[in-house]
Amino acid sequence: MNRTPAHHPSPITHYPSRLLYFPGCALKDQARGYEEATLAALAALGYEVRELPRWNCCGTVYALAQDDLMRHVGPLRNLIRAQEQGAEELLTLCAMCYHTLSRTARFVQNPENLRRLNAFMDEEEDYRGSVRVLHLVQLLAGLAERLPRAVKVDLAGLRAGAYYGCTLLRPRDVAVDHPERPEVMEAVLAALGAEPVCFPERVECCGAYLTVTEPEAVRLRAGAILLSAAQNGAEVLVTACPLCHFNLRERRPLGAPKLPVVYLGEVLAWALGVKPVPEALAPRVGVRG
Amino acid sequence: MAAELRLSRENLNAPFLQKLGEISGQNVFACYQCGKCSAGCLFAEHMDVLPNQVIRLLQLGDEGVLAARAPWVCAACLACSVRCPKGVDVARIMEALRQLALRRGIMPVQLKLDREFPQIALVGALRKVTP
Ligand code: SF4
Ligand code: SF4
Numbered sequence: 001m002n003r004t005p006a007h008h009p010s011p012i013t014h015y016p017s018r019l020l021y022f023p024g025c026a027l028k029d030q031a032r033g034y035e036e037a038t039l040a041a042l043a044a045l046g047y048e049v050r051e052l053p054r055w056n057c058c059g060t061v062y063a064l065a066q067d068d069l070m071r072h073v074g075p076l077r078n079l080i081r082a083q084e085q086g087a088e089e090l091l092t093l094c095a096m097c098y099h100t101l102s103r104t105a106r107f108v109q110n111p112e113n114l115r116r117l118n119a120f121m122d123e124e125e126d127y128r129g130s131v132r133v134l135h136l137v138q139l140l141a142g143l144a145e146r147l148p149r150a151v152k153v154d155l156a157g158l159r160a161g162a163y164y165g166c167t168l169l170r171p172r173d174v175a176v177d178h179p180e181r182p183e184v185m186e187a188v189l190a191a192l193g194a195e196p197v198c199f200p201e202r203v204e205c206c207g208a209y210l211t212v213t214e215p216e217a218v219r220l221r222a223g224a225i226l227l228s229a230a231q232n233g234a235e236v237l238v239t240a241c242p243l244c245h246f247n248l249r250e251r252r253p254l255g256a257p258k259l260p261v262v263y264l265g266e267v268l269a270w271a272l273g274v275k276p277v278p279e280a281l282a283p284r285v286g287v288r289g
Numbered sequence: 290m291a292a293e294l295r296l297s298r299e300n301l302n303a304p305f306l307q308k309l310g311e312i313s314g315q316n317v318f319a320c321y322q323c324g325k326c327s328a329g330c331l332f333a334e335h336m337d338v339l340p341n342q343v344i345r346l347l348q349l350g351d352e353g354v355l356a357a358r359a360p361w362v363c364a365a366c367l368a369c370s371v372r373c374p375k376g377v378d379v380a381r382i383m384e385a386l387r388q389l390a391l392r393r394g395i396m397p398v399q400l401k402l403d404r405e406f407p408q409i410a411l412v413g414a415l416r417k418v419t420p
Contacts, residue, residue, distance in 0.1 A: 030407045060412040061365065064384035066314040071416075096409060170367035171378075179371045205331050205366030209413030212406055213398045214362060217335050243409045 018048040019139075020087040022078060024058050024097040026242035031094070031263065034242070038093055038136060038265030040274040045143070045150060052081050052090065058097040061209065062104070069120055075104035076117055080124050082131045089134045093265060095241035099167035102133035102174040135168060137240060137264060138176050140188045147191040152273030155194040158284050160267065161234030161259075162186050162196060163225065165244045166205050179203070185264065189238065192271035201228035206247040215251060223253040230257035235284055237261045300350025305389065309347065313385035317347040319375045326369035326379045335362045340369055340379050343386070360386040361398045365417075391420035 019042075027035040042049050055078055063071030078101060082090045092098040108114040108129055118126045140147065162185030169179040177184040180203060186196035206225060207218030225248060229237055237259050239245050248261045260280060269275035270285075277285050300306075310316065320341070327339040336359040338346065346354040360383040369379035390396065396418055406414075 025408045025412070030409075057412065059416070060409055061416050063416075064365065064378075064381045065312045065388050066381075067312050068388075094409075096413075166364075166366045166368075170371050172371060205364050205368065207332075208364045208366065209410050209417065210332070210362070210364050211410050212400060212402070212414035214332075214335065215401070217332055217362065221331060242407065243413065246407050246410060 016089070017046055018050070019089060019091045019134075020052055020082055020085055021049050021091045021093075022052045022055055022058070022082075022097060022101065024055075024092070024094045026094050026096075030246065031242040034093060034263035034265050037263070037269035037275050041265060041269040041272050044272045044274050045146075049091070052078065053085070054081055058094075058100040059104075060096055060100065062100045069117060072104050072107060072117060073121060075100045076108065076121065076127060077124065079105060079108075079131045079133075080121075080127050083127060084125070087131060089132050091134050091136065091139065093136050093240065093263075095135070095165060095167045095239075096243060098133060098135040098176075099174065102135075103171075105129075105131060105133050106173055135176055135240065137168065137184055137188060140191075140264075140268065141176075141184045144187055144191040147188070147271075148193070151193050151271045153193075153271055153277065153285065155192060155267070155271050155277075155285050158194045158281065159197045159233050159235045160189050160194045160238050161199050161229040161232065161236070162189060162202060162264075163206075163229070163237050163239045163244060163248070163261075164203050165239065165241050166203075166208065167241060169203055185238065185240075188264070189267065192267060194267060194271070197229070197232055197234040199228045199232035199234060201225045206244045207251070208243055208247070211243075211247050211251060218247050218251045219253045222248050222251040223256045226252060226256045226259055229259055234259060236281060238264055238267055240264045294349060294351055296349060303350045303352065305352050305355070306347065306350060309382070309385045309389060312388050313378070313381040315378050315382050315385075317344050317377070317382065320344045320348065320373075320377050321375060323374060325372055325374060326377075329368050329372055330363075331366065331368070332362045332364055340383070344377070344379070344382065347382070355386060355390050355393070355395060356397070357386070358397055359383070360390070361396075387417060388420065391418065 059074045189196040207221045270277045363383040
């Protein structure tokens with residue numbers, strides 16, 4: 001696990017101790033536990049995390065059509081809100097929010113796109129293009145050296161499979177690590193004292209929003225992912241995406257391995273001792289081998 | 290797709306192909322039909338036309354591809370896009386096909402809203418069926 005990733009070769013280690021945070025809809029609803037655990041853990045690490053005022057929907061899926069400016073307006077408004085606060089970084093916990101916001105931030109790096117969108121949104125102050133969208137896993141990767149000293153609860157023996165899914169890894173220009181051979185989540189899990197487990201399906205799609213239109217296709221995907229993780233020895237699946245989390249739990253086919261599916265921020269909170277390890281996993285923790 | 294396909298130079302300048310190029314920003318003629326996109330597509334087994342075949346039909350100017358189910362089974366996972374050796378962003382072509390179909394009033398999927406979905410799934414799915 002010590003190969004240098006081909007992308008983002010040097011993790012950024014100097015984040016300000018004050019961070020502006022974009023929650024998105026899932027963190028206020030089905031993934032409330034993810035938000036609560038993460039905010040408590042970041043506070044324990046000394047971060048002052050403030051919620052972005054007047055945030056709106058990130059758009060959920062990034063618009064792949066190039067002829068429709070309208071679809072970039074939602075994400076861009078959030079970047080303007082962050083700019084108004086004088087923030088250089090905007091922290092996200094949801095992988096899908098990270099994806100739409102960071103891709104829009106990249107889209108407006110092109111001066112012509114920026115000009116057109118600013119002209120289109122003339123009710124807002126002009127966006128100047130300087131907010132950097134950050135995902136929790138990037139923040140934690142930058143802290144990898146500090147984390148072991150902050151760990152209060154020994155997670156040794158907890159075999160955790162990181163499930164990346166799509167939106168943190170593709171396309172390359174917003175990927176948090178190498179799109180096919182990522183290791184950043186495993187590195188963070190190891191820094192927290194857990195035992196990372198790699199499995200082939202960790203970078204493969206769960207079916208995402210097809211859960212609405214093609215639930216059977218998603219069921220097959222959930223089964224394949226859970227099986228791949230279990231066969232490689234994982235006892236828990238760790239994700240940063242509320243939609244993956246939903247699909248892996250609610251579309252689990254009959255007979256598929258019953259691995260618990262948890263959020264990255266929850267594992268962080270267990271290790272730092274700000275949230276108790278759930279009972280089902282407690283017997284695994286602190287047991288070596 | 291069309292039962293009979295007439296191959297001609299005119300097909301290459303078909304207005305719908307130009308529109309598709311505008312929406313997707315992609316050049317379908319860059320594809321050399323290696324099949325890598327289809328090989329790695331986790332949803333190909335549910336498609337009527339495989340991703341590489343979609344591109345091939347577009348290269349031939351076959352407008353019938355607008356009625357295909359394939360783009361609606363595509364999860365926009367971007368695996369094909371990061372793997373294409375020719376740099377073709379296949380997911381953008383799938384999105385352009387959905388958009389072209391929607392803008393013509395074609396939507397061959399059903400929204401089964403008979404159970405509870407989290408907001409993130411609903412908004413994602415609904416945005417894919419909004420022209
Ligand atoms: S991977 Fe690229 S070049 Fe190969 S068939 Fe697909 S689109 Fe064409
Ligand atoms: S983006 Fe669509 S076509 Fe491409 S691999 Fe994913 S599901 Fe298949």
